[in-house]
Every structure is written in structure tokens, then in C-alpha cells.
Amino acid sequence: MDMGGHDMGSMSPPAAGGSGGMSMKGMRYTHMTFFWGKNSEILFTMWPGTRGGMYALALIFVFALAVIFLGSRRADACLAALARRAPAAGAVARTAAHTVRVGVAYLLMLALMSFNGGVLLVAVAGHAAGFLAFRAGLCGGPAQVEEDRKNDPACC
Structure with a gap:
């Protein structure tokens, strides 16, 4: 127009x-549609800018945020044991973990709103890596799926 x-x-x-x-x-x-390219703004004005190295750093940052998001869910399960031993301290620790998880989720959402295809791919890859590491049982402990099934009364 x-x-x-x-x-x-x-x-x-x-x-x-x-x-x-x-x-x-x-x-x-x-951009209001997905695009491919390194000249983008992700999370902050003029970041990463037009330098390719900064774009790669931004993608690594988004990948790490996605992995941290899944890892924080695993940490919440560990904090539940603390809540049984010391209810007040456990409640504070679980609230702090929840706050971090929500903050990371919002940062991921805002990064995806840059509509950059590379950001979308690394966010999905980060979630996959986090799931493999923390929910599928790769990093020790039973798979989270089994724990979810034991606690789900509709499943039994």
C-alpha cells in the first residue's frame, strides 16, 4: 500500500x-513469516546483527535454553524429595525452579517469535537433546516415562 x-x-x-x-x-x-538467513534479531535489538559468528552464538544460546528447560523438569523431581524432608525449604526450592523454568520457556517463545528458521530448528533439536538426556533415562536414573506412568492413576 x-x-x-x-x-x-x-x-x-x-x-x-x-x-x-x-x-x-x-x-x-x-518478519511475520519464517525466513532463512543469519541477518536477524533474536531476543534483543541488533543481536546477533549481521556478523555470522554472533548468529552461531545465538543459535547455541537457544539450543542451550531448550536443553535447560527439559533439565529443569528433572530437577523438580529431585526437589520433591527435599520437600518431603524439609517442607519449607523444599517449597522455596521448587518455587525457584518453577520460576526459572517459566522464564526459560518465555525466552524460548520470544526467540521463536523472530521467525528465523534456524532458531526453530535448534530449539526443536535442543528439546530433543534435553528429552534424550533427562526424560528418556540417558543421564542415569529410570526413564521419566516410567515414573510418569506410576504416578498416573488413569494409566493403571
């Missing part, structure tokens, strides 16, 4: 003190 020569692809307001018109130099474009 032509609005007197102004591109309406960005929702950025005009610069303060300007003439009311938008210059192309100050405008940023936000």
Missing part, C-alpha cells in the same frame, strides 16, 4: 524531533 512514498512495513514511530516523515535509514523490518 502506497502511503505517500512511506513504506508501512514497519511499525516504528518517526524519530523524535523529525519532520513527521519516516526515513528509510531509521526503519527496521520485522
Whole structure:
């Protein structure tokens, strides 16, 4: 849609003190569909930017967030034992773990809202790696699926 020569692809307001018109130099474009490329903004303004090494670091960060998300669920099961021995301390520890888990989940959601295909792939890969490590029993202990089945009355 032509609005007197102004591109309406960005929702950025005009610069303060300007003439009311938008210059192309100050405008940023936000993708609303998935795209492939390293020139993206993930979580923070101008991060990772246009440098390829920073994009790789951003992908590693998103992967780690997804693994941490699944690991925090395993930590909650361990904290349940603490709650049985010391109810007040256990409740505080489980609340802290829940807070971290929700914060990580929101960060992952916001990273995915960059609509970058690479971010989507590493988030899914991070969830898969976290599931393999913490829920499928690869990192010691019984598989989480078996523990879930024992605690589910509808399953028995």
C-alpha cells in the first residue's frame, strides 16, 4: 500500500524531533513469516546483527535454553524429595525452579517469535537433546516415562 512514498512495513514511530516523515535509514523490518538467513534479531535489538559468528552464538544460546528447560523438569523431581524432608525449604526450592523454568520457556517463545528458521530448528533439536538426556533415562536414573506412568492413576 502506497502511503505517500512511506513504506508501512514497519511499525516504528518517526524519530523524535523529525519532520513527521519516516526515513528509510531509521526503519527496521520485522518478519511475520519464517525466513532463512543469519541477518536477524533474536531476543534483543541488533543481536546477533549481521556478523555470522554472533548468529552461531545465538543459535547455541537457544539450543542451550531448550536443553535447560527439559533439565529443569528433572530437577523438580529431585526437589520433591527435599520437600518431603524439609517442607519449607523444599517449597522455596521448587518455587525457584518453577520460576526459572517459566522464564526459560518465555525466552524460548520470544526467540521463536523472530521467525528465523534456524532458531526453530535448534530449539526443536535442543528439546530433543534435553528429552534424550533427562526424560528418556540417558543421564542415569529410570526413564521419566516410567515414573510418569506410576504416578498416573488413569494409566493403571
